[in-house]
Amino acid sequence: MEKKLLRLIAEEDKKNPLTDEECARKLFLNRSEINKLRQSLNIPDSRERRKPLLLEEIKRILTEHAGISERNITVELNKRGFRISRYSVSKVLKDNNLIKAEFENTEQPTYSRPARKDTGKDQVDPFSAMIGWDKGLRVKVEQAKAAILYPPNGLHTLIIGATGVGKSMLAESMYRFALEVKKASPQEYPFVTFNCADYAENPQLLLSQLFGYCKGAFTGAETNKDGLVAKANGGILFLDEVHRLPPEGQEMLFHLIDKGKYRKLGETGIVHEVKVMIIAATTEDIEKSLLSTFRRRIPMVIELPPLTMRPVEERLEIIKMFFHQEAARINKKIVVNYNVLRTLLVYNCIGNIGQLRSDIQVACARGFLNYMARDNEQDCITIDFSVLPVHVAKGLLNVKWNRVEIEKYITNDLVFLPDEGEPEEIKESVYIFPNEIYKNIEEEYQNLQKQGLPDEVINRIIGDNLEAKIIKIIRQIEKNKSKLITQDLKMVVRPEIVDLVQEMIKIAKAELSDIDDTLFYCLATHLNASVGRIKSGKFTANPHLERVKNDCPKEYKIAKEMAFLTNIHLGFELPEDEIGFIAMYLKALAKRGVNPKDSIGIVVVSHGHVAEGMASVANRLLGVDMVKAVEMSFEEKPEDAYERTLEAVMEVDHGKGVLLLVDMGSLASFGNQITRETGINTRVVTRVDTLMVIDAIRKALLPDADLNVIADSLIKGKNINVSPYEDVLFDAAHEQVIISLCLTGEGTAQQIENIIKEKVYEINENIKIITMGLINEKGIIEQIDNIKENANILAIVGTVDPGYPEIPFLPAVEFLKEDGCRKLLQIVRVRYNDSRPVYQDNFNSVFDKDLIIINKEVQDKDEALHLLADALFRKGYVTQNYIKGVLEREKIGPTAIGTSLAIPHGYSEDIIKPAIGVMTLQKPVEWCEGRKISLIFMLALNEKSRHEFQRIYRVIKNREIADKIKTAENVSMIMHILESA
Numbered sequence: 002m003e004k005k006l007l008r009l010i011a012e013e014d015k016k017n018p019l020t021d022e023e024c025a026r027k028l029f030l031n032r033s034e035i036n037k038l039r040q041s042l043n044i045p046d047s048r049e050r051r052k053p054l055l056l057e058e059i060k061r062i063l064t065e066h067a068g069i070s071e072r073n074i075t076v077e078l079n080k081r082g083f084r085i086s087r088y089s090v091s092k093v094l095k096d097n098n099l100i101k102a103e104f105e106n107t108e109q110p111t112y113s114r115p116a117r118k119d120t121g122k123d124q125v126d127p128f129s130a131m132i133g134w135d136k137g138l139r140v141k142v143e144q145a146k147a148a149i150l151y152p153p154n155g156l157h158t159l160i161i162g163a164t165g166v167g168k169s170m171l172a173e174s175m176y177r178f179a180l181e182v183k184k185a186s187p188q189e190y191p192f193v194t195f196n197c198a199d200y201a202e203n204p205q206l207l208l209s210q211l212f213g214y215c216k217g218a219f220t221g222a223e224t225n226k227d228g229l230v231a232k233a234n235g236g237i238l239f240l241d242e243v244h245r246l247p248p249e250g251q252e253m254l255f256h257l258i259d260k261g262k263y264r265k266l267g268e269t270g271i272v273h274e275v276k277v278m279i280i281a282a283t284t285e286d287i288e289k290s291l292l293s294t295f296r297r298r299i300p301m302v303i304e305l306p307p308l309t310m311r312p313v314e315e316r317l318e319i320i321k322m323f324f325h326q327e328a329a330r331i332n333k334k335i336v337v338n339y340n341v342l343r344t345l346l347v348y349n350c351i352g353n354i355g356q357l358r359s360d361i362q363v364a365c366a367r368g369f370l371n372y373m374a375r376d377n378e379q380d381c382i383t384i385d386f387s388v389l390p391v392h393v394a395k396g397l398l399n400v401k402w403n404r405v406e407i408e409k410y411i412t413n414d415l416v417f418l419p420d421e422g423e424p425e426e427i428k429e430s431v432y433i434f435p436n437e438i439y440k441n442i443e444e445e446y447q448n449l450q451k452q453g454l455p456d457e458v459i460n461r462i463i464g465d466n467l468e469a470k471i472i473k474i475i476r477q478i479e480k481n482k483s484k485l486i487t488q489d490l491k492m493v494v495r496p497e498i499v500d501l502v503q504e505m506i507k508i509a510k511a512e513l514s515d516i517d518d519t520l521f522y523c524l525a526t527h528l529n530a531s532v533g534r535i536k537s538g539k540f541t542a543n544p545h546l547e548r549v550k551n552d553c554p555k556e557y558k559i560a561k562e563m564a565f566l567t568n569i570h571l572g573f574e575l576p577e578d579e580i581g582f583i584a585m586y587l588k589a590l591a592k593r594g595v596n597p598k599d600s601i602g603i604v605v606v607s608h609g610h611v612a613e614g615m616a617s618v619a620n621r622l623l624g625v626d627m628v629k630a631v632e633m634s635f636e637e638k639p640e641d642a643y644e645r646t647l648e649a650v651m652e653v654d655h656g657k658g659v660l661l662l663v664d665m666g667s668l669a670s671f672g673n674q675i676t677r678e679t680g681i682n683t684r685v686v687t688r689v690d691t692l693m694v695i696d697a698i699r700k701a702l703l704p705d706a707d708l709n710v711i712a713d714s715l716i717k718g719k720n721i722n723v724s725p726y727e728d729v730l731f732d733a734a735h736e737q738v739i740i741s742l743c744l745t746g747e748g749t750a751q752q753i754e755n756i757i758k759e760k761v762y763e764i765n766e767n768i769k770i771i772t773m774g775l776i777n778e779k780g781i782i783e784q785i786d787n788i789k790e791n792a793n794i795l796a797i798v799g800t801v802d803p804g805y806p807e808i809p810f811l812p813a814v815e816f817l818k819e820d821g822c823r824k825l826l827q828i829v830r831v832r833y834n835d836s837r838p839v840y841q842d843n844f845n846s847v848f849d850k851d852l853i854i855i856n857k858e859v860q861d862k863d864e865a866l867h868l869l870a871d872a873l874f875r876k877g878y879v880t881q882n883y884i885k886g887v888l889e890r891e892k893i894g895p896t897a898i899g900t901s902l903a904i905p906h907g908y909s910e911d912i913i914k915p916a917i918g919v920m921t922l923q924k925p926v927e928w929c930e931g932r933k934i935s936l937i938f939m940l941a942l943n944e945k946s947r948h949e950f951q952r953i954y955r956v957i958k959n960r961e962i963a964d965k966i967k968t969a970e971n972v973s974m975i976m977h978i979l980e981s982a
Contacts, residue, residue, distance in 0.1 A: 002028065006038055015054055016082045018047040020418070022334075022380075032380060055083065056097060059090070063099065073125040086325055089419075127177035131170060132322065133315040141303050145171060148301040149179045152898060155278040157258055157298065159243075161287060162305035165355030168282040169194075171305065172239045175280060179237065191236035193229050197245040204247040209266045212253060218267025230263060234275040243281035244290035251295040254279070258298045259892065297889065308353040313346060313406050320345050321415070323358050324384075327365040328417040333372070334381040335365065335417040340397060341384050342411050348396020364388045381416070387448040394449065395458070406617070498529045501570040505563040509587065512559045524586060531579055532571065543578035545585065553588045560584040601701040601708050602653030605694055606631045606646055606671070607664045619694040627701070628694060629653050633668065646671050650681060658682035658708035660697055662689035662715075684712035737768045738792040739829070740785070742799030743813070753798050753813060757825070768795070768829070795829050847917045847942070847949050848979055851876055853972045858923040862934070865926060866891070866905055869918040869939040878916040879941050883907045887939070895929035902963060903928050904953075906940040915949060916941045919975060921967050936967050 005028055013019045019027070021035045028035070039046070055078075062069065062077050069077070075090045093099070128134040128142045135142075148156040158175070160168045176192040183190055200207035205219060213228030230238060240246070246254070257263045258279065262272045279299070287296055308316060320342065328335045341364075350357050367388035372381075386394055449459045502525045509520060543549070550557050560583040564575040575583075605612040605628060612630035620626050629649040633642035646668075650659045661672050661683055672685035686693070693715055700711045741753040754770045769792070773784060781803045788794060797803060798811045811825055852872050859865045870884035886907030890896065897903045918939035925933035938957070942949055956962050962978060969975045 002030075002038065003042060006035070006044075007042065010044060010050075014082075016051065017084045018050040020047045051083075052093075055085070055093060056099075058083065059093065059099060069125070072130060076125065076129070086329065086419075089329075127181055128174045131167060131174060132318045133311060134174075137306070137312050137315050141171070141305060142174075144301060144303045145175045146178060148303075149175055149278075150182065154276050155179070155237075156301040157279045158281070158301040158303060159287065159296075159299045160280065160282040160303050160305065162282075162284065163307050163353055164284050165353030165357075166305040166307055167354055168305060169239075169241060171303070172237075172280045172282065176237055176239075179278075189235065191233055192239065193233035193236070194239045194241065195229050196241045197250075198242040201242075201245040204250065205266070207245075207247070208250050208253065211250065212263055212265055214266035215268050218265070222267065225265070228265065230257065230275060230277060231273065233277045235277070237278045237280055240279065240281040242283060244283045244285040244287075248292060251292045255292075255295045255298045300890070308350050308357060314410060316346050317342070317410050319354060319357065320361070321417075323361045324365075324415075324417045327362065328419045331365070331369060331382070332419050333369070334419070335368070336381050336383050337415050337417065338383070338385040339411060339414050341386065341389060342415060343407055344386075344389065344393060344396045346407055346411075347399040348393050349399075360390055360393050363390055364393075385448070387451065391453065394454070495529060495532075497570060498532065499525055501566060502528060504566050504570070508563050508566075509559060512555075513587065520586060524583065527582065527586070531575075531582070532567075535573070535576070535579075543581040546578055546581040549581045549584050549588075553584050556584040556587040557581070559587060600627060600655065601657045601706050601711065602650065602655060602659035603628045603662065603694070603697050603701060604631060604646065604649045604653060604659060605629070605662045605689060606633070606642075606668045607689070608633050608668070611664065615689065615691045615694050618691050619698055627653065628698060639668075642668070643671055643674070647675055647678070650675050650683065651679060654681045657706070658684070660701065660708060660712060661685045662694060662697060663687055664689055682708055684708055686712055686715045735791060735793045738788060738794050739768060739770050739825075740788070740794060740797045740799070740808075741770055741772045742781075742797055742801060742803065743772075743774065753816065756816075756822070757798065773799075796825060798825065847915050848919070848976060849876060849878075849916060850972050850976060852878075852916060852918040853975050854918075854920040855969065855972060855975070856923050857920055859926060862891075862926050862928050863888075865920060865922070865937055866939070869905075869920055869937065870907075873916060873918055873939065873941050876916070878912070878914050879907070880911045880913065883911040883941065886911055895932070897928045897932045897934060898957060900932065901925065901934055901967075902936045902938070902957060903934045904938050904940055904957065906942070909943040912941050912943045915943060917949075917953065919966070919979075921969070921975075936963055 006024065009019065009024060009027060021032050021039065024030075024039075025032045025035045030038075044050075058078060058081060059074065062074055066073070066077070071091050071094065074094075075085065078085055078090065126134065128145070131138060131142070133139075145158070148158045160171055162168055173192070179185075180187065180190055195211060197207065200210060209218070209222075209226075209228065211228050212230055213226050214222050215225050216222055253263060257275070257277075261276060262274050264272060281299065283290065287302075308319075311319075324335055324337060345357070345361070350360070352359070364384050365382065365388075368382040368384050371383070371388065502521060505524060506521050557580065560580045563583060564580045567573065567575045605616045607615075607630075610632055612632045616628040616630035620628055629652060631642065631646045631649050633639070646661070650661070653659055659675075659681055661675075663669050663671070663685060665687060669685050669687050672683040675681060676683050697711060697715060700706060700714065739757055741751070741757060743753075751772055754772055757770050771788065773781070785794065785797075785803065785808070794808050796809050796811060798813060798816050800813045802810045802812070816822065816825060852869075854868065854872070857865070857868070859868070866887055867884060870879070870887055873879045874881055874883065884907070887905050890907065891905060895903075896905045918937075918941070920937040920939075922935045922937070925935040928934040938953060940950075940953065956979065965978050966975055969978065
């Protein structure tokens, strides 16, 4: 055994040495035996074995990243292959004198910067402490960053959401972000927090705390005192529970927002000036709890979602984080039961993240008491149903509504170690003995009874749990069944049981055509346990027996026939409850139908967060897990999305080809390129929706399914006009070409060229028209091949179809009709945009020639605003009230950017259709104190115009583009500049 242990440790991952617990599992010993053996061999524990390598890596990180926080050191170590928690990092830093004062605050990064060029590559985002900051909360984080970056002092912000969703944490993250981008210290840019609820019962005291007071303002005011507004000067004032601020306080606050001025309580003549950004938070309905005048003065509203609206993956990360913290706090290993984790994911957590943490702490405290009461018999704290608060335990009833999604992330118990990063999953044996099912039913029943739950609720909880266990057993056996052979099974299952089950399977296969070997292993291990219990006089009730009889009559009937064989082989009858268990196995296996691994692969690809939802719904409805989803964000490059789609195609291909169901645009071009690169047959169908995905799965599961037949039937059923050219992947660096073709290359081809130029140049003047003749020394296909090497051919228009398969052809006779021109324009728009960012056309569509006013002479700012707003109104882009919002926002804060440009805008509720008005001025006008403006963009954009905001921001930021617009001689030039930007 000594040699085995030495070999095991010699071969371990040096970054993550094996713990005594892991060694014990691998060598089939208990932990205490390993501990003694290790000490007898003078082998240090896992922490000590890792220490030299860990210290070396931490020192390297501290050298590379000056001012990095403990949390971000942990992130960096995890990236480099170390499984370690922040708490362990903190201990290593302190124990080895690697920590300085600036590292003491583990939650906030320090803000001193090294004297080197900051590339931005090594910076850790200040919002990264919030779980989901780059996923589910990404849009909220982008809003928060925009509020901080908005010149000159940021946008006042209102954070709304239920109790415990993380409003304070978001405000603190905004502050850390502000410190970083402004390169300021906390002294230069303060963050002052005030909870309005603390003084809600005494409005006068509340206002005095906020604004300060002068001597004699009220009884007890014996000296002059500054308020929190003064302390926050130059930084951020965070007002939590702002709805508790009285109306007079809200009025004083919006005066502060408007003018940047305020008076202390009791003052009459003196006015104080401050520059402060206000972040307010509330749990209440802002329409009812805040004055409308106050609401209108806070332009940025960020609503944080409740815990129930967060993705399962993020909720699980939050739960893991809290268990890690508790394991570190009590310095003990914590084992969390699989069903506890599922319950914590779905129970009704009214207080959101705050309550979730409290409930986990309560469970850990109860688990710790149990641990102490057992005199430390076990080396860990167990979190099972017995320690959960009653309101949490009831949540298991909700698991059935989210079972498929939950099981993507949780399959077993998790172990949280105080000195490890990622929780370990408890591995299960190849053979899963259903003795555990019986034991768990009994234990769960007793635990739930102790909590005072009625029998009806207990039966529902245990019944749903039982179904999940059976599915889990099936998956575990299916995953390992290649290791299971009948002879091997007879070593752990009595031979007479194996013989019995072989006969039972014959009955099942005769009635259900889709039964595979998985049922054999499931029934063999199950009956081995149940027969032993029956012989010893123990019986376990099946809580779902009546439901099985009613919902699965066919499976129950077959199970009865199978159970009859027990009498013949073993000499006794199986009770009804056991027949119910067999029926449940039959039902669970029959749901899967044809093995998806033998079918045509399906990948759904979409822009934005659409594909995942369609794939999930279709998989769940048909009881399979064969459809993969790829989602391309609007900021992502098509090449990156292509790489992920390629991986998905390779994953789902089982030799029959892969069907790509895409929504539109550049995604339709992936199929042909993947086929060329991998040899995997693909077909692409566009305009995908959930019904199409369901139809595709159903057809793909048929035994004789054919890729081309399925694709053609989907196209026909959807009435989509799909041509082979949608499968072409364009090179964005090449020029765009249309070929005009006739017999000679003259005459008709040249006439077509002139018409194409007139029509197509409306889209882009850079598209090149090439005339070609069919009668030529070189063959027409060879000529086209030569052009394709250096150009993207969008279409061929002519009198003769060259029959080139990847390029759409439009006959000259058809093209010369009005409808033909429209068809060509449609082809050009689709294929031209395939080599551009997906949202480019949207950006161009917000500009209208009638909304561009050149070299205008105006008397003042108001005249310019009214002219642009009136143009937007007359063209139907905004309502008549839009100008009121524009003027109101200008009072809140001038919209001048830089020295010569302004971006006035109104309220989104007054926008009918997104648009941008442009005005260049003959003479600059005064916009606000010290700023004269000569270029105006009036932004009539709503909350769905995120990409248009980003594009116009890039235009504004580029001084060269702005100068070109100012000096443009006509509207067409400005349109061209904007479209090319």
